[in-house]
Amino acid sequence: MRIMRSEFRLSLGRVWAMLLRYLYLLRSSWPRTLELLYWPTLQMLIWGFMSQFLYVNSSYVFRAFGVLLAAVMLWDVLFRGQLGLSMSFLEEMWARNLGHLFVTPLRPYEWVLSLLSMSMIRVLLGTVPAALLAIPLYHYSIFAIGLPLIAFFAALLMMGWALGLAICGLILRQGMGAEGLAWTVVFTLAPISCVYYPVSTLPSWLQHAAWVLPSTYVFEGMRTVLFSGVFRADYLISAVALDIVYLVLGATAFFLSFHNARRRGALLQMGE
Amino acid sequence: MNEPAVRVENLVKRYPTAVAVDGISFTVPRGVTAALLGGNGAGKTTTLSILLGLLLPSAGKVQVLGEDMLRHRYRVLPRMNFSSPFVDLPHRLTVRQNLLIYARLYGLRARHQRIEQLASDLQISAFLERPAGKLSAGQKTRVALAKALLNEPELLLLDEPTASLDPDTGDWVRGYLEGYRARTGATILMASHNMSEVERLCSEVMMMKTGRIVDGGSPRALIDRYGRTNLEEVFLHIAREPRSMVPVS
Secondary structure: OOOOOOOOOOHHHHHHHHHHHHHHHHHHHHHHHHHHHHHHHHHHHHHHHHHHHHHHHOOOHHOHHHHHHHHHHHHHHHHHHHHHHHHHHHHHHHHOHHHHHOOOOOHHHHHHHHHHHHHHHHHHHOOOOOOHHHHHHHHOOHHHHHHHHHHHHHHHHHHHHHEOOOOOOOHHHHHHHHOOOOHHHHHHHHHOOOOOOOOOHOOHHHHHHHOOOHHHHHHHHHHHHHHHOOHHHHHHHHHHHHHHHHHHHHHHHHHHHHHHHHHHHHHHOOOO | OOOOEEEEEEEEEOOOOOOOEEEEEEEEOOOEEEEEOOOOOHHHHHHHHHHHHOOOOEEEEEEEEEEEOOOHHHHHHHEEEEEEEOOOOOOOOOHHHHHHHHHHHHOOOOOOHHHHHHHHOOOOHHHHHEEHOOOOOOHHHHHHHHHHHHHOEEEEEEEEEOOOOOHHHHHHHHHHHHHHHHEEEEEEEEOOOHHHHHHHHOEEEEEEEOOEEEEOOOOHHHHHOOOOOOOHHHHHHHOOOOOOOOOOO
């Protein structure tokens, strides 16, 4: 029986094993799959009709038709990115499965890679159908943004991962009492991410806080593309640089909490 | 191969409000079945958790299959496994899906053949496609054992392997474990409350009390030393002895 015995080598086979577990879980429950599609599509419908109403009632918002819909869809990338990661993590907590997983050769960083991969799959499953549905419904395609869309998508997904890792770290440290954070924290960032309005709308003191979020650069950049057709590379660079900082912080919080859980014996006890 | 399967030296696990393991030392030779015996809170599960790398000790050395478990656990984890009726496999996945995932985590090549072989050996073929959460206690135990044997471990750690099983299923599991050890030469270390099980399976016993090993030896030697007729009486004697037991290493 051949078994890999290396100490520190990353095994894509183990990452795939964990990803397979989350895909099996997703497949085993159609309400959960439906839930993935439900919110992004519902949001798109509400904001799509709102945009159509504004289209005929406001000369300014005439140009903003695509801005609102694009903002809705991109916000969902951030939200789903964070929630997708946290949900897969919580599945292990609910199943009290850490005791089984971490007596195998699975490394914590391999687990994290599988959580990130599953998060991306959940985001794509949730947002792509909504984006495609907007084309026949409103004759609006977010894909018309072109290559910058990929950059915006990546920057928001990275921010979602950073948040998700920090929240999972907190749950590992505090227990399931902190579970609610997985559902709520991202919404506290929405007002200063300036999803639907320019940063200049905020009071000046709050603008400083807004500019430390990668999401603010993405939504400002998105509006620049849609209003004036200009892609602000400086916004993207700032967003990615901040993302890297937050990802490092989020991952550090996660791995420190994991180590702490091993010290406290929480890997066997953690659960509902 | 002269190294024992498990070597523990001065192991301590201290929590802010309690000492779960208080400076224990023991070895388990290769190819034997050994048991950690003791009442609730004696430190058995804590010791197993440390051996598995799930829990970091406060002090002491742990060597498993010749490797330092605290520094090189990923060298040895592929060669060991664990089963406990208190830690279920994820409920919503089918038995086959669960086994397939663990087979991948252990890096097995012939995964499907291994699962079929274990399913046949452990008589779980009939419910391979059933969600793990919908199995009876006996079925769950056999599935957990299948998971624990996927990588044909050289060291198998078991926490109460037959807890909550009816006598027939319990006897079947004990027979299977005896056969596995005889066939593969594996080492089995279990934590148990079931004295007759330990008498039947184990050649080495470590009696634990309040985090310490207070006596040890073969079941026969312990029974003779305490002038009793079975291991259960020895267990009760030690459990009820106030504080006079002298820890042994």
